[in-house]
Amino acid sequence: MFLNIRKKIAISFTFFILTSTLVWSLNLYNHYQLTKKIKLIDEKIELLNTVLECRRYEKNYFLYFNRTDLREAITYASNAEKKQADIIDKYKEAVRHLPLRGHLKNLKQYKALLTDLLNTDAGKHREKLLQKQIRTIGKQITDNIESIVSNEREKIRGLIYKTNLYLYGALIAIFVITAITVIFIALNVNAPLKSIEIAIHKIAKGDYSSIPPVSTGDIFESLVNSLNRMIEVLNRRNEQLIHSEKLASLGTLTSGVAHELNNPLNNISTSIQILEEEIEDGDVEYKRMLLEETENQIDRARDIIKGLLEFSRERRxxxxxxxxxxxxxxxxxxxxxxxxxxxxxxxxxxxxxxxxxxxxxxxxxxxxxxxxxxxxxxxxxxxxxxxxxxxxxxxxxxxxxxxxxxxxxxxxxxxxxxxxxxxxxxxxxxxxxxxxxxxxxxxxxxxxxxxxxxxxxxxxxxxxxxxxxxxxxxx
Ligand SMILES: Nc1ncnc2c1ncn2[C@@H]1O[C@H](COP(=O)(O)OP(=O)(O)OP(=O)(O)O)[C@@H](O)[C@H]1O
Ligand SMILES: [Mg+2]
Structure with missing residues (x-):
C-alpha cells in the first residue's frame, strides 16, 4: 500500500510526538516519586530531631534530676508521637512496609515511662529501674529512626540514579527518533525533490533526456511522470524546430548559392555571346579583355564553391x-x-x-x-x-x-x-x-x-x- 507524502509526514510526526510524550511522561512520573520521597524524608528528619531533643532532656534529667527537664522531655515525646502518627496518616502507601507503627508503640511506651517517672514519687530502686527502661527504649527509638532515615536516603540515591538514567535514555531516544524522522524526510522528500531539481537544471541547459522514473506512489511519482511527458513533448517540438530550421537554412543557402553563382555565370555567358558574335572581328585586344573577364568570373565562381565546400568540411x-x-x-x-x-x-x-x-x-x-x-x-x-x-x-x-x-x-x-x-x-x-x-x-x-x-x-x-x-x- 502506498501512502501519499502528506500522510507519510503526518505519520512520522505522530510517531515522533507519541514517543516523546511517552518518554517525558516516564520522566515526569519519576520526578513526582522523587519529590514525594524527599518530602517524606524531610518529615522523618524532623521526627528524628524531635526524638533527639527529647533524649537530650531525658539525659539532662538523669544528670541533674531537674524535673523541668523531665517535663520538656515529655513534651518532645508527645510531639514526636504526634509527628509519627501524622507521617503514618499522610504517607499510608509509602510507609506501609516500614516498621513505623512499631515505633509509634515504642514512643507511646517511652512517653508513658517518662510520665510515670514524673508522677510517682518512687523510691531510689524503682527510679533506677525506670531509668534503665527509659534509656533502653529511648536508644531503640533513636537507632530505629536513624536507620529508617538512612534507609530512605539510600532509596532516594537509587531513585536519583534511576531518574538520571531515564533522562539520558530519554535524550538518546529523542535523538534517535529525531535522526530517524530526519532521515525519513530526507529519503522521502529531499531525495526525490533533489532529483527533480537536477532534472530541471538539465532541461534548462538543453539536455532533454528523460528523468529516471520513481515509484514512490506519491506526488513525486506523478510529478516525475508529468515532467517526463513534458520532456517528450519538448523533444518532439525540438525535432520539428530543427527540421524546419534545417529547411529554412537550406533555402537560404540554396538561394544564396544560386544568387552568387548567377552573377559570374551571367557575366561569363554575356562575354561568350559577345565573343561568338564578334569571332570574325579583328579587335584582338577587346577579345582578350573579354576572355580575361571570363577567367575572373570563373575564379569567382570557384571561390564560392570553395567556400561552400569549407562550409561543410570545416566542421570535421x-x-x-x-x-x-x-x-x-x-x-x-x-x-x-x-x-x-x-x-x-x-x-x-x-x-x-x-x-x-x-x-x-x-x-x-x-x-x-x-x-x-x-x-x-x-x-x-x-x-x-x-x-x-x-x-x-x-x-x-x-x-x-x-x-x-x-x-x-x-x-x-x-x-x-x-x-x-x-x-x-x-x-x-x-x-x-x-x-x-x-x-x-x-x-x-x-x-x-x-x-x-x-x-x-x-x-x-x-x-x-x-x-x-x-x-x-x-x-
Ligand atoms: N568586425 C566587424 N565589424 C563590422 N561588421 C562586421 C564585422 N564582422 C562582420 N561584420 C559584418 O558581418 C558580415 C558577414 O561577415 P562574414 O565574415 O560572414 O562575411 P564577409 O566578411 O562579408 O565575407 P567573407 O568573410 O566570406 O569573405 C560582414 O559583411 C559585415 O557586414
Ligand atoms: Mg569575413
Missing amino acids: FVPRKVNFKKLVEKTMKLIKGEIPSNVTQHFRLDDSLEVRIGPHQIQRVIMNLVINAAHAMENGGGEMTITAERTDENTFCFQVRDTGEGIRKEDMERIFDPFYTTKEVGKGTGLGLSISHGIIESHGGRMEVESQEGMGTVFKVSLPLLCEIPEISRN
Missing part, C-alpha cells in the same frame, strides 16, 4: 594539443598583408594557455574575425585587440575587438547567415562568420558578438580547454 577535425598564443602568432603572420597600416594591433595572450582544439579550424576562425575587424577599420583606421585567457578550470575565451564602423542593429541577426555580406562584390562571399560559427559549435563552444554602430565590435569566443572529436567527424 581531430583535436590536437597546441599553445594558443603561438597559434595566434602563426595566424597573424599568414594574414599580415590583409591588415591596413592605419590599424594598431594589441595582444593580450596568456603564454601558458595550452589547449586541445582543431588547430586549422580555429586558425580559420581567427583569420575570419581578424580580417573582418581589419575591413571594418579600413577607412578610418583604429585599434584591434586580441585577447585570450582561461575563464575557469574547463574553458578559455578569446576575443577580437575593433574600433571600426560597427554593425547596424538590423544586421546583427543576419551576420551569421551564409552568404550574408555588406561588402562590395568580389570582396566578401558572406561565408566567413557562418563557417566560423559552425567550427566553434562543433568544438562545443560559443560565439557571441557585441557591437555599437560607429564605435566598434567585439567577437567573444568561449571554448572548452580540451575539445572532444565532434560527432560529425566520428561518423
Whole structure:
C-alpha cells in the first residue's frame, strides 16, 4: 500500500510526538516519586530531631534530676508521637512496609515511662529501674529512626540514579527518533525533490533526456511522470524546430548559392555571346579583355564553391594539443598583408594557455574575425585587440575587438547567415562568420558578438580547454 507524502509526514510526526510524550511522561512520573520521597524524608528528619531533643532532656534529667527537664522531655515525646502518627496518616502507601507503627508503640511506651517517672514519687530502686527502661527504649527509638532515615536516603540515591538514567535514555531516544524522522524526510522528500531539481537544471541547459522514473506512489511519482511527458513533448517540438530550421537554412543557402553563382555565370555567358558574335572581328585586344573577364568570373565562381565546400568540411577535425598564443602568432603572420597600416594591433595572450582544439579550424576562425575587424577599420583606421585567457578550470575565451564602423542593429541577426555580406562584390562571399560559427559549435563552444554602430565590435569566443572529436567527424 502506498501512502501519499502528506500522510507519510503526518505519520512520522505522530510517531515522533507519541514517543516523546511517552518518554517525558516516564520522566515526569519519576520526578513526582522523587519529590514525594524527599518530602517524606524531610518529615522523618524532623521526627528524628524531635526524638533527639527529647533524649537530650531525658539525659539532662538523669544528670541533674531537674524535673523541668523531665517535663520538656515529655513534651518532645508527645510531639514526636504526634509527628509519627501524622507521617503514618499522610504517607499510608509509602510507609506501609516500614516498621513505623512499631515505633509509634515504642514512643507511646517511652512517653508513658517518662510520665510515670514524673508522677510517682518512687523510691531510689524503682527510679533506677525506670531509668534503665527509659534509656533502653529511648536508644531503640533513636537507632530505629536513624536507620529508617538512612534507609530512605539510600532509596532516594537509587531513585536519583534511576531518574538520571531515564533522562539520558530519554535524550538518546529523542535523538534517535529525531535522526530517524530526519532521515525519513530526507529519503522521502529531499531525495526525490533533489532529483527533480537536477532534472530541471538539465532541461534548462538543453539536455532533454528523460528523468529516471520513481515509484514512490506519491506526488513525486506523478510529478516525475508529468515532467517526463513534458520532456517528450519538448523533444518532439525540438525535432520539428530543427527540421524546419534545417529547411529554412537550406533555402537560404540554396538561394544564396544560386544568387552568387548567377552573377559570374551571367557575366561569363554575356562575354561568350559577345565573343561568338564578334569571332570574325579583328579587335584582338577587346577579345582578350573579354576572355580575361571570363577567367575572373570563373575564379569567382570557384571561390564560392570553395567556400561552400569549407562550409561543410570545416566542421570535421581531430583535436590536437597546441599553445594558443603561438597559434595566434602563426595566424597573424599568414594574414599580415590583409591588415591596413592605419590599424594598431594589441595582444593580450596568456603564454601558458595550452589547449586541445582543431588547430586549422580555429586558425580559420581567427583569420575570419581578424580580417573582418581589419575591413571594418579600413577607412578610418583604429585599434584591434586580441585577447585570450582561461575563464575557469574547463574553458578559455578569446576575443577580437575593433574600433571600426560597427554593425547596424538590423544586421546583427543576419551576420551569421551564409552568404550574408555588406561588402562590395568580389570582396566578401558572406561565408566567413557562418563557417566560423559552425567550427566553434562543433568544438562545443560559443560565439557571441557585441557591437555599437560607429564605435566598434567585439567577437567573444568561449571554448572548452580540451575539445572532444565532434560527432560529425566520428561518423
Ligand atoms: N568586425 C566587424 N565589424 C563590422 N561588421 C562586421 C564585422 N564582422 C562582420 N561584420 C559584418 O558581418 C558580415 C558577414 O561577415 P562574414 O565574415 O560572414 O562575411 P564577409 O566578411 O562579408 O565575407 P567573407 O568573410 O566570406 O569573405 C560582414 O559583411 C559585415 O557586414
Ligand atoms: Mg569575413
